[in-house]
Amino acid sequence: MSGLSLNGVCKSYGPVNVIKNLDLEVISGEFLVLVGPSGCGKSTLLRMIAGLEEITDGTISIGDRIVNDLPASQRNLSMVFQSYALYPHMSVRKNLAFGLTNLKMSKDEIKRRVDEASEILQIGNLMDRKPRQLSGGQKQRVAIGRAIVREPELFLFDEPLSNLDAELRVQMRVELAGLYNRLGTTMIYVTHDQVEAMTMATRIVVLREGKVEQVGTPYELYNRPQNLFVAGFIGSPKINMLETKCQSGNGASQIEIEDFGSAEIARLGSDSTAITVCVRPENFEINGSGVLSAKGKIVLIEYLGSELYLHLELSSGKRLMIKAPSKAEHLVGDEMSITIDIDNCHYFDEAGLRIEPAKMTEAA
């Protein structure tokens, strides 16, 4: 079990810089998830760690070793691919044993490891089947088994659940989390699915255009996003963003939000006059009577069973997403009033960086 360090790592394809001077420390034994929109470089980064892509600049270290020039097979890591990449012409047993055979391991040791992996993943009854005779979930288990048998220092997962149906994805998510608890090996996991990232990660790295936007626990990312991009990216449904005029005086700031009016809040740690207030869908009070209230018309209702999401159009034409209890009786076209929960707002300056209100800064 080892940590991983990326120092000043860059990757370019000709004139296109995919990864830009990236620094990252992965703590030994943690489950780190890389998330970001398509094309942000998360899979490229994973492949660079794996040794499948050469890096243009910087160093990658696994444990104490700099592995820049080591081939993939000598980095003591395993990778699970999005498409499983099982060898179609080999049985499950041979798929699991193939890497170990290449390492010239003794037959007894190979058997022990393969049997152990098949027991952990409960694929003992599939060992003589070919990959084409397996379901998607079974293939995924075998792919994970192939990674386990190597007993690596580092596991890499490249969107391993994205080809599974919703039900199986949830099941495999639980199984992967269980596997992590059991093995305790460092895992780096790439996904674009926020639920996967939030539920499995010990820490999440949010990437955009080859740069790290924020690294933190799921709680930190959700509750204290460091910039507007992270605020917008983490959380489903998406956070509501409201352009706001702000005037800061001694000890207080006055904010004015279109449709909602104005309110005095604890002084923001910035002199910006145009800030963005972000409010998560659950941080609105329905039919509330506090300051920063607005009226709007329901234009769409999304019923999710345990809750409702209301698409509300304000008089200015701006649309907001509001979370409501599932038993609330709302109809499309209904007028309703909402109030912003000021204590749970996030503030960002013109550059999109987080601003802490004085109270919160003091509390921290």
Add this chain to the structure above:
Amino acid sequence: MPDTTIANHELNLASQSVEAKNTNAAEISKQLRANRHKRESRQALLKHLFLGFFAILMLYPLLWMMAASVKPENEIFGNLSIWPSAFHWDNYAHGWNRMQVSFTTFYANSFLVTILSVIGNLISCSFAAYAFARLTFDLKKFWFALMMMTLMIPYHVVLIPQYVLFLELGWVDTYLPLVVPRFLAADAFFIFLMVQFFRQLPRELDEAAMIDGCSPYKIYWAIIMPLSLPAMATAGIFSFIWVWEDFLAPLIYLNDMNNYTVPLALRLFVDQDSQSAFGQMFAMSVLSLVPVILVFVIFQKLIIKGIGMSGLK
């Protein structure tokens, strides 16, 4: 009339109407089925007549040759009927041993040249194709374009320079000019065929194998080759047929009759003295087709077998 009676009456009327509609729909459906059946039968008959006509047209020369191989000499060109008046099976026995050298030798020579050529083509072309499809090296596109250009050069253009080269090497009247180029990936068509196939194989397989400790060479042998049976079978079949029936190259490079391949030997029937032996020539021609047909029948299954081999999503 009480309300319930009225309701029942309306219900009866409604159910009668539904029954009538159902009966009507069943009749229409039956009629449509019958029409469709009639139309399809007519189309099928036309298709079969068309295909049958062309099948006979294509097969006629072959059938004629097979018939000629068992006809008496005077009947071959004198009688247009395919069916012989008498079966002269001794054309086969006499034809086999008619030359100073028996056809056993010619067949052995042909098999030697063909099998070595097929092996050479499969190994060298698949190596070259793997390099073009999977490896990165300088000027890859240029070399690929150059290789493709050789497809466009007619064989007859390079015939003389090639002959001079092999003459200088002292290879004339040996099998080396026929076999050695096959081990040097000289057949661009097969390289192109395999490149196209290899490109379809997911790169994740190579990458998984790299992590599993395979070198590019091992990836080729352990992963790419076993998954490429359909492409190999196609290349193998074509290679076998083309080399087996090749007449020009053996004609140029082989002088000693003991080295002749079957197509060259068949020509001897025509070149012989005034005593023609067309029946025997056709008999040997029929026999020369047997290996080609057998190879095709046996290995074509491999082309189909490759489909459905997938360990991917």
